[in-house]
Amino acid sequence: MNGLKTIFAELLGLFVEDGSFAVAIFVWLGLVWFVVPRVPLPRVVQGPLLFAGLLAILLESVLRAARRPR
Numbered sequence: 443m444n445g446l447k448t449i450f451a452e453l454l455g456l457f458v459e460d461g462s463f464a465v466a467i468f469v470w471l472g473l474v475w476f477v478v479p480r481v482p483l484p485r486v487v488q489g490p491l492l493f494a495g496l497l498a499i500l501l502e503s504v505l506r507a508a509r510r511p512r
Contacts, residue, residue: 463503470495 474492483491 460503466499470499
């Protein structure tokens with residue numbers, strides 16, 4: 443049973459290494475999904491807005507990982 447827990451933890455770690463990174467992505471996607479249809483934005487802005495937020499989340503995560511001591 444302990445081996446199954448280890449295997450599951452390793453598989454989960456392949457997809458979610460940093461929990462705050464995953465949560466931030468889900469929050470941003472939910473926010474964009476909720477706000478964009480309600481705000482009169484041109485369609486040409488919607489995609490770049492989604493991309494910019496995801497890029498900012500990625501950069502923040504990379505910078506935080508770079509500062510983390512090994």
